[in-house]
Amino acid sequence: MSTPALSLKGLNKSFGPAKIINEVSLDIAPGERHAIIGPNGAGKSTLFNLISGLYTPTSGTVELNGEAISGMPAHEINKKGLSRSFQVSNIFTNMTVRENVRCGVLHSMGQGYAWWRNIGSNKAVQQKTWEVLEHCALTDKANVPAALLPYADQRALEIAITIAGGADVILLDEPTAGMSHSETERAVNLIRRASEGKTLVIVEHDMGVIFDLADRISVLVYGEIIASAPPSEIRGDPAVREAYLGDEELPEEVA
Amino acid sequence: METIVFGLLNGVSYGLLLFMLSSGLTLIFSMMGVLNFAHAAFYMLGAYFAFTITGSTSFWIALFIAPVLVGLIGAVVERFGLRRVHPNGHVAELLFTFGLAYLIEEIVKIVYGKTAVDYRVPDLLNFAAFELYGASFPAYRIFVIFIAVAMLVGLWFLLKRTRAGLIIQAALTHPHMVGHLGHNVPFIFMMVFGIGCALAGLAGVMAGNIFVTDPAMAVQMGPIVFVVVVVGGIGSLEGAFLASLLIGLLQNFAVGINLKFAEIFGFLGMTDLSEVGRISVSSLAPVLPFLLLVLILIFRPQGLMGEKEL
Amino acid sequence: MSDTTRGFADLAPSTGAKFRQRTLPILIFAAILFAIPMAGPSRTFYTLAHQMGINIVFALSYNMILGKGGLLSFGHAVYFGLGGYLAMHAMNWIEDGVGIWGAIPMFFLPLVGFAGGALAGAIIGWPSCRKAGTTFAMISLGVAELIFAAAFMFDSFFGGEQGISGDRMNGIELFGLSMGPIDEVYWFIAFWTVVGVIGMWAFTRTPLGKLSEATRDNAQRVQFIGYNPQRVRYLVFIFAGGFAGLAGGMAAVNYEIFTPDALSLVPSGFVLIMAYVGGITYFVGPIFGAILLTYMQSMLSDFTEAWLLYLGVLFIAIVMFAPRGIAGVVFGFLDGVRGENPGRYFGRWIMRLVGILLMLMGLIVLVEVSVRWSNGYGEVYEPFGLHLGHGNVLSWLLVILPAVAGVWLTRFASKEEEGQ
Numbered sequence: 001m002s003t004p005a006l007s008l009k010g011l012n013k014s015f016g017p018a019k020i021i022n023e024v025s026l027d028i029a030p031g032e033r034h035a036i037i038g039p040n041g042a043g044k045s046t047l048f049n050l051i052s053g054l055y056t057p058t059s060g061t062v063e064l065n066g067e068a069i070s071g072m073p074a075h076e077i078n079k080k081g082l083s084r085s086f087q088v089s090n091i092f093t094n095m096t097v098r099e100n101v102r103c104g105v106l107h108s109m110g111q112g113y114a115w116w117r118n119i120g121s122n123k124a125v126q127q128k129t130w131e132v133l134e135h136c137a138l139t140d141k142a143n144v145p146a147a148l149l150p151y152a153d154q155r156a157l158e159i160a161i162t163i164a165g166g167a168d169v170i171l172l173d174e175p176t177a178g179m180s181h182s183e184t185e186r187a188v189n190l191i192r193r194a195s196e197g198k199t200l201v202i203v204e205h206d207m208g209v210i211f212d213l214a215d216r217i218s219v220l221v222y223g224e225i226i227a228s229a230p231p232s233e234i235r236g237d238p239a240v241r242e243a244y245l246g247d248e249e250l251p252e253e254v255a
Numbered sequence: 256m257e258t259i260v261f262g263l264l265n266g267v268s269y270g271l272l273l274f275m276l277s278s279g280l281t282l283i284f285s286m287m288g289v290l291n292f293a294h295a296a297f298y299m300l301g302a303y304f305a306f307t308i309t310g311s312t313s314f315w316i317a318l319f320i321a322p323v324l325v326g327l328i329g330a331v332v333e334r335f336g337l338r339r340v341h342p343n344g345h346v347a348e349l350l351f352t353f354g355l356a357y358l359i360e361e362i363v364k365i366v367y368g369k370t371a372v373d374y375r376v377p378d379l380l381n382f383a384a385f386e387l388y389g390a391s392f393p394a395y396r397i398f399v400i401f402i403a404v405a406m407l408v409g410l411w412f413l414l415k416r417t418r419a420g421l422i423i424q425a426a427l428t429h430p431h432m433v434g435h436l437g438h439n440v441p442f443i444f445m446m447v448f449g450i451g452c453a454l455a456g457l458a459g460v461m462a463g464n465i466f467v468t469d470p471a472m473a474v475q476m477g478p479i480v481f482v483v484v485v486v487g488g489i490g491s492l493e494g495a496f497l498a499s500l501l502i503g504l505l506q507n508f509a510v511g512i513n514l515k516f517a518e519i520f521g522f523l524g525m526t527d528l529s530e531v532g533r534i535s536v537s538s539l540a541p542v543l544p545f546l547l548l549v550l551i552l553i554f555r556p557q558g559l560m561g562e563k564e565l
Numbered sequence: 566m567s568d569t570t571r572g573f574a575d576l577a578p579s580t581g582a583k584f585r586q587r588t589l590p591i592l593i594f595a596a597i598l599f600a601i602p603m604a605g606p607s608r609t610f611y612t613l614a615h616q617m618g619i620n621i622v623f624a625l626s627y628n629m630i631l632g633k634g635g636l637l638s639f640g641h642a643v644y645f646g647l648g649g650y651l652a653m654h655a656m657n658w659i660e661d662g663v664g665i666w667g668a669i670p671m672f673f674l675p676l677v678g679f680a681g682g683a684l685a686g687a688i689i690g691w692p693s694c695r696k697a698g699t700t701f702a703m704i705s706l707g708v709a710e711l712i713f714a715a716a717f718m719f720d721s722f723f724g725g726e727q728g729i730s731g732d733r734m735n736g737i738e739l740f741g742l743s744m745g746p747i748d749e750v751y752w753f754i755a756f757w758t759v760v761g762v763i764g765m766w767a768f769t770r771t772p773l774g775k776l777s778e779a780t781r782d783n784a785q786r787v788q789f790i791g792y793n794p795q796r797v798r799y800l801v802f803i804f805a806g807g808f809a810g811l812a813g814g815m816a817a818v819n820y821e822i823f824t825p826d827a828l829s830l831v832p833s834g835f836v837l838i839m840a841y842v843g844g845i846t847y848f849v850g851p852i853f854g855a856i857l858l859t860y861m862q863s864m865l866s867d868f869t870e871a872w873l874l875y876l877g878v879l880f881i882a883i884v885m886f887a888p889r890g891i892a893g894v895v896f897g898f899l900d901g902v903r904g905e906n907p908g909r910y911f912g913r914w915i916m917r918l919v920g921i922l923l924m925l926m927g928l929i930v931l932v933e934v935s936v937r938w939s940n941g942y943g944e945v946y947e948p949f950g951l952h953l954g955h956g957n958v959l960s961w962l963l964v965i966l967p968a969v970a971g972v973w974l975t976r977f978a979s980k981e982e983e984g985q
Contacts, residue, residue, distance in 0.1 A: 052789065073793065074788040074789055075791050075793045078788070078790060083789065083790070084789055090785065091783070091786065092783055093783075094778065095775075095778065095779070095782075099775065102775070103779050103790060104790045106772050106776070108791075113792075113797065113800055114772045114773060115771045115772070115773040115774070115800065115804065118767070118770050118771065119770050119772050119775055161786070
């Protein structure tokens, strides 16, 4: 078996006496689209924050392509090839859409902290920026200030910034939250295209999106993973039904 | 020996004065997130008001009235100035108080003149409390210690034992929750700002006659108070208390030590021919707080009692 | 493929737009500087212009950290001063012909200043750039006090109270400038002002410059696209220190003396006020601020001893009512006049202007009467032949009536705007 793209080993996180994440272990294979579901307050966002380096685990490790990354600062983790989006749009509101994406692109092009060259003169950077914008269907809004974007486009931009650096492992935190039906459909298509050939970990409340996208689903309840299996098995799992019932209905299988 | 005793006594009284200033600053900061740059300007107002009131009535009336007046001015500034700037963020608020410090200093210069005013220790307290090793310790300094401790107890009582204190404490950590519970958060902010300024004013009343009451007193005291707040751990009253005493003692001891670097580090081969060797510890006293600040930032960025890293 | 190539090129502004927005203003700026000597200005004017040039570079360098980096510093004059001191020493080395210094023209001293400022920024910035916001502001203040106090301990570098002085008419002449007469120094100042402005403008167009803005707006997000915000701040801080040092080097040549006061809290506060009053959200803002405040500093201080009070009032008014500064007011006015219904906009604008002038009148009478009363020399404020003593009812009427009318007018204008 090849090295998992992302591997969590006995991960724990406590805030004072409160244990938010409890002995979470999970292997995600390269190229897998993995969804994490669970009721509100189960610790999904905390788990993302642990993986992406915003928090340091109380105990346990996170490995990215076999290399331990827990305890590293977030920007180092990002350089190793893991990128995340945020539940609440976290974009550079004073810049245009194009500049937002370009900030994400620059780093992967080895222009991290360059002060000796004009930002507009590098063709490769402009080309890559254009590609990402096109990917996310944002080209016609490229010169709009990010603050003026409609909500759904801000979410798309959030994803665009996340993938712009070309990371192999992408974490998306509720990318379709608050979207209408048609907007969600557009977002799912975008995510599918964006995660082509990459490892995707996604937290989502919309079960339609999850069962549509994911290869495997993990169910997080009170900081513990109670099941981790392909969608078809999750649907039938009695423990999952019990934990979930009354919160959200699992969609019926569509033949 | 006498250096130690007097250094200790002077250090404690100076440190407690610093705490009067820094407690108000900390209270305002942890509550509103505003670093009141004009805090030392309110301290100066306290001294000048005390001078005026002492002139027409007595020091004892000034001791009560001057801080109240300063607190009222603080509340007015919060209500009509700071509150308006609040939506523009903390940097804008800090800039507002920066401008305010400027303005207060200029107004004081116009009203009271550019030179020092004759604000004196009241006759009742103008005697030597005791003599030690042939040197006397002024009673007024004892009085300063007494007032500062009384203020400390009063503040503690207000915060821990009264309903208003409970609300303030809750508002420190969860301003929105307190608002939802039906308390008038803007009003609490105004009160806290007023109280903080009044504490600074009280410090001014107490210190203006020990030191000099002139328009430069704010600029001299301001940076040291900020150092106290950072060294103590921003937003921590306990930290501010510790740091105040620490800096008070440090400065007063340093003043009493006339050794030069060359004499201390002579074993390292330093002589007083070199420029560093000629620096004496006592001349270093005014710089010590800032040196301490830099050291703290390098070795313990969260401050003495701060929980989070700055 | 060619399709995409055209695509991304379309996103960037056209060459024409670039020229209009970027190159043209700088060309105009340079042309004005070039034309000034042809008008045969007076010595006073030159003195003022040199001060303005130095302050323009200084204020712009300050805005690299405040406006573009979101870092509020109360100690920026430290870098100006240290850069200037190094340049001052270099001036003396050139005079003495120490080492290779004999081969370096005086004209390049600002580069020495740049190096000094950047070096100071690199050393001091390391502990201070870890955090932004209020903490950074307090640290900058503490560091400034420390350096200022240290300046009086190390006489060999700072020269004690008298400072360090030198003579700029030494070394190799460049461009036929002996640097002696004031109109020759003008070319030196003008050259470095333009270099500084272009350099700092170019900096905003580099990846680091853009990242600095990104870090200001959202330091957390910057981390998650792979950058260390502390490192971004640190690098920007070094550059800001460098350009402040450049201004210091210009000042060294212009005044031929540097004293420890140059790195005290006073010039640090002044540069903050210049940049903020001018408008920190615009690149040109600090230029406006530097020109206006330098003018006020030298002219107003002749008319009234309370000019610092007016400065404080101006600053607070800007913080409270026009946080985008003079540049914001100017560009807002241009937008408004170009917008729909320019007539009504203009009307409101006039109303506001009159209101502000009325308030200002009340303020001036109040301050000037008070100043004279406070001095106690029995002097009386006598504008336009009026005799305004502090016991005179007319004085107080002239304070209260214009102030009330001014407040009413500006409020009325604001209400009208909302009602529209």
